[in-house]
Amino acid sequence: MxxxxxxxxxAAGPLLALMAAALLLPFAWRSVALLQACMGSGECALRELxxxxxxxxxxxxxVALSAxxxxxxxxxGLGAALHLVAHPRWEKPVAVLxxxxxxxxxxxxxxxxxxxxxxxxxxxxxxxxxLNLAGLPLGWDLNSDAGxxxxxxxxxxxxxxxxxxxxVRMLDPALAEAAATLGARPATYWxxxxxxxxxxxxxxxxxxxxxNAAAAYATPFxxxxxxxxxxxxxxxxxxxxxxxxxxxxATALSLVMAVLLLVxxxxxxxxxxxLRRSA
Amino acid sequence: MSVNxxxxxPAIFFWAAxxxxxxxxxxxxxxxxxxxxxxxxxxxxxxxxxxxxxxADERVRGAAWNSVWIxxxxxxxxVLLGGGASLAGHLASPxxxxxxxxxxxxxxxxxxxxxxxxxxxxFVGRWGDVLDLRLVYVGVLAALLFPLVHQTLSAAxxxxxxxxxxxxxxxxGASDGLLLRRVLLPMxxxxxxxxxxxxxxxxxxxxxxxxxxxxxxxxxxQPLVNGLRGANGHLAAALIVVSLAxxxxxxxxxxxxxxxxxxxxx
Numbered sequence: 001m002x003x004x005x006x007x008x009x010x011a012a013g014p015l016l017a018l019m020a021a022a023l024l025l026p027f028a029w030r031s032v033a034l035l036q037a038c039m040g041s042g043e044c045a046l047r048e049l050x051x052x053x054x055x056x057x058x059x060x061x062x063v064a065l066s067a068x069x070x071x072x073x074x075x076x077g078l079g080a081a082l083h084l085v086a087h088p089r090w091e092k093p094v095a096v097l098x099x100x101x102x103x104x105x106x107x108x109x110x111x112x113x114x115x116x117x118x119x120x121x122x123x124x125x126x127x128x129x130x131l132n133l134a135g136l137p138l139g140w141d142l143n144s145d146a147g148x149x150x151x152x153x154x155x156x157x158x159x160x161x162x163x164x165x166x167x168v169r170m171l172d173p174a175l176a177e178a179a180a181t182l183g184a185r186p187a188t189y190w191x192x193x194x195x196x197x198x199x200x201x202x203x204x205x206x207x208x209x210x211x212n213a214a215a216a217y218a219t220p221f222x223x224x225x226x227x228x229x230x231x232x233x234x235x236x237x238x239x240x241x242x243x244x245x246x247x248x249x250a251t252a253l254s255l256v257m258a259v260l261l262l263v264x265x266x267x268x269x270x271x272x273x274x275l276r277r278s279a
Numbered sequence: 280m281s282v283n284x285x286x287x288x289p290a291i292f293f294w295a296a297x298x299x300x301x302x303x304x305x306x307x308x309x310x311x312x313x314x315x316x317x318x319x320x321x322x323x324x325x326x327x328x329x330x331x332x333x334x335a336d337e338r339v340r341g342a343a344w345n346s347v348w349i350x351x352x353x354x355x356x357x358v359l360l361g362g363g364a365s366l367a368g369h370l371a372s373p374x375x376x377x378x379x380x381x382x383x384x385x386x387x388x389x390x391x392x393x394x395x396x397x398x399x400x401x402f403v404g405r406w407g408d409v410l411d412l413r414l415v416y417v418g419v420l421a422a423l424l425f426p427l428v429h430q431t432l433s434a435a436x437x438x439x440x441x442x443x444x445x446x447x448x449x450x451x452g453a454s455d456g457l458l459l460r461r462v463l464l465p466m467x468x469x470x471x472x473x474x475x476x477x478x479x480x481x482x483x484x485x486x487x488x489x490x491x492x493x494x495x496x497x498x499x500x501q502p503l504v505n506g507l508r509g510a511n512g513h514l515a516a517a518l519i520v521v522s523l524a525x526x527x528x529x530x531x532x533x534x535x536x537x538x539x540x541x542x543x544x545x
Contacts, residue, residue: 095534
């Protein structure tokens with residue numbers, strides 16, 4: 001027997017069928033029905049969506065939250081990756097910690113943050129006591145946008161470090177030494193040499209981090225339940241909500257989410273490829 | 280500013296990141312092993328009470344067992360179908376390989392929540408009479424796990440550099456089946472094991488689809504932990520500690536398996 005391309009496609013057949021049946025079929029099924037309704041003269045959930053401030057707010061919040069947590073994750077992750085490459089003895093503990101962090105997202109993270117920073121949390125109480133001495137109120141709420149941003153950043157960081165360590169390691173250390181010998185400060189070296197060289201990897205990592213945040217369901221749901229203002233929770237709440245089921249609305253929202261994620265991922269890959277070619 | 284002064288920014292970011300990633304698990308750990316934690320900065324009264332409570336709890340044992348077997352089935356399916364396809368693409372068809380690379384991005388574009396509500400409508404609402412819910416969950420989860428399997432195997436195959444091996448075996452007149460059985464699969468065994476373990480642990484910690492698709496019919500670990508939080512936070516914390524300890528140990532095993540046979544760079 002020899003491994004021909006035809007046999008390779010046959011061997012991949014079951015997987016292709018599974019991906020089509022489990023991921024594409026249920027999504028396409030609903031989306032096509034929705035788009036048909038919108039093309040015709042019937043009721044269109046997409047049009048209803050645009051008219052409703054509540055859902056527009058969920059979309060803009062999700063985009064802003066994902067962008068902000070991506071930016072924070074990228075900056076902190078890049079710094080951590082630089083330190084890690086310069087101090088290889090931390091590599092093994094960081095690999096274990098990153099694995100732990102990846103699995104800690106969702107319900108465990110929500111419990112931990114409630115313990116630390118919830119309304120009765122240890123750190124909240126401590127801050128409250130010290131602020132009371134100064135006669136100041138504490139304006140902290142874990143379910144606010146700032147709280148959500150903290151939670152999102154916590155689960156973005158392990159992924160950012162894992163994705164950025166390899167490209168940072170590929171960076172030639174002789175370049176930084178040469179720049180330093182010529183009198184360039186670290187900031188100058190990074191602005192003129194380091195960051196432009198890393199740009200394609202940074203763009204790719206950013207698009208994956210953004211998609212990771214925008215799709216996150218478990219963490220915001222475990223923190224605030226169905227009241228959570230992010231898109232993924234809104235989608236789920238539209239079909240399994242407390243009041244009544246709105247499947248068309250859920251489909252419209254998932255279509256928005258899929259288009260958003262597709263643009264970010266494909267756009268990120270395209271941009272990174274362009275940067276690599278021009279480098 | 281002196282040029283020779285060491286640049287401290289990366290170290291600050293590194294420790295800030297470490298704090299943000301380490302503090303939440305530590306808090307859960309402390310809560311799981313203490314009587315109470317509502318006075319002051321530190322928890323009070325070290326105890327194994329909650330840990331013992333887990334073992335005695337019928338519901339916890341049931342959910343743990345459900346999670347183990349159902350995520351194991353999804354991981355096995357993902358490795359069997361995904362691993363076979365990935366191997367075939369790498370060895371015999373570059374076009375198939377690029378299709379698989381693109382398919383591996385699909386779960387990022389169609390996230391679990393979207394998959395779950397689609398499956399709820401089609402597989403439960405319409406075909407629910409003929410389809411078993413557990414089977415639907417295993418299938419959907421296996422499809423979402425494919426990227427993990429594909430990436431792990433792709434990295435191993437790239438490192439292995441199978442092309443010269445295939446050419447050599449064909450020159451010597453061996454069939455591709457023999458090469459696959461006697462050379463490639465044994466060499467890729469650690470990668471397959473790593474992919475399987477990674478898929479298994481990821482599936483066992485899955486929440487979104489379990490919560491939306493299986494709620495009310497089959498209780499899994501993550502939804503149970505979420506439900507327990509309100510009733511007894513200490514017990515929920517203990518359950519998280521135990522499951523994370525197991526997952527982290529398996530993760531270290533994955534790390535060892537993937538660095539297997541990697542020649543040390545000097």
